[in-house]
Amino acid sequence: MTTGTLDATVLEELVSAAVAAPSMHNTQPWRFRLRPETHTVEIRATLDRELRLEDPDGRGLHVSVGAAAFNLRLAVAHHGWEPVLRLLPDRHEPQLLASVRLAGRPHGDTTAEPDLYEQIWRRHSSRHPFSAQLLPERLRTGLVDAARVEGARLHLPDTDETRRLMALTYEAEARTITDRERREESRSWVRSSAATDFGIPPEALGPQDASGHLPMRDFSGLRPPTRMPAQLFEQHPQLGVLATDNDRPADWLRAGLALQHVLLLATRDQVRTSLLHQAVEWPELRWMLRDPRNGPEHVQMLIRLGYGPEGAPTPRTAAGSALG
Numbered sequence: 001m002t003t004g005t006l007d008a009t010v011l012e013e014l015v016s017a018a019v020a021a022p023s024m025h026n027t028q029p030w031r032f033r034l035r036p037e038t039h040t041v042e043i044r045a046t047l048d049r050e051l052r053l054e055d056p057d058g059r060g061l062h063v064s065v066g067a068a069a070f071n072l073r074l075a076v077a078h079h080g081w082e083p084v085l086r087l088l089p090d091r092h093e094p095q096l097l098a099s100v101r102l103a104g105r106p107h108g109d110t111t112a113e114p115d116l117y118e119q120i121w122r123r124h125s126s127r128h129p130f131s132a133q134l135l136p137e138r139l140r141t142g143l144v145d146a147a148r149v150e151g152a153r154l155h156l157p158d159t160d161e162t163r164r165l166m167a168l169t170y171e172a173e174a175r176t177i178t179d180r181e182r183r184e185e186s187r188s189w190v191r192s193s194a195a196t197d198f199g200i201p202p203e204a205l206g207p208q209d210a211s212g213h214l215p216m217r218d219f220s221g222l223r224p225p226t227r228m229p230a231q232l233f234e235q236h237p238q239l240g241v242l243a244t245d246n247d248r249p250a251d252w253l254r255a256g257l258a259l260q261h262v263l264l265l266a267t268r269d270q271v272r273t274s275l276l277h278q279a280v281e282w283p284e285l286r287w288m289l290r291d292p293r294n295g296p297e298h299v300q301m302l303i304r305l306g307y308g309p310e311g312a313p314t315p316r317t318a319a320g321s322a323l324g
Helices: 008-019 059-078 114-119 137-149 159-178 180-187 249-268 283-289
Strands: 030-035 040-045 082-087 096-103 153-155 238-244 272-275 298-306
Touching: 008 030, 008 040, 008 059, 030 059, 040 059, 059 082, 059 096, 059 114, 059 249, 059 298, 082 249, 096 249, 114 249, 137 153, 137 249, 159 180, 159 238, 159 283, 238 249, 249 272, 249 298, 283 298
Parallel strands: none
Antiparallel strands: 030 040, 040 096, 082 096, 153 238, 238 298, 272 298
16 A cells, blocks of 8 residues: 555556446446545546446446556555545535545545455456355355445345346346347447447356356347357356345445445355346336245346356456546
């Protein structure tokens, strides 16, 4: 860890950490601005990268920005400042979704998990089959606690509940495959990493499940997929259900904070992850994702967890291009 002034090099390092956060289809729907008079880095939504059909209310965009804010908060602490995070800091600027102020020197440890900073660049979505090895109870408890710290809930469903969630995900995937406009919107974000800093390169997509019980998103819109042979995935997926008590923009941002905290904690323990967000894109299916036993909460994301191959990295915008 280093301490010092906020020069251009440090600012770019902070933004580089922030843009390493996950976003739906790797749209990276954010821009960063420094307010030098207050030592505050602001995160704004970039509406030209909205997903008009799959994320019409911007819920997923807010989750993505929340994840970027978590990385920014970690990076600020790593560089020796105390991060002061604010969500929706100015109601007169609806595109200003979060800000992190660099406040003096940190008093003791400013991060719940100091070593999580190093995981920012190790975390990649893995769309490959996982083994049957179960997550240890210690890690399961840690993931639940991490979400709670950020103002969200993480449920780890049993086999029967997981089977129900997979059925809803399968239904959502089938709907998307047969919806021409949604299918084309998803497909438009499959892009060569040599040609653009956005989107998902074909080599990062992974196979489909040959058994058909784990519905990975099919970006090609074709069955069987032509990008690589189908494989057998784990018979009993391990899921995390990320939810919030309410369903307002601030809650979506908190869900993003919790999501990234959970993903980095899992990465630290060599656990691979991928996101199954097909069903949250359909309002009636999203409501059905909730388990009534947990109360009237709102599901924001399904997280698949397990042990298996590391996912291929996806491109990221250079920090300098994300500033402005």
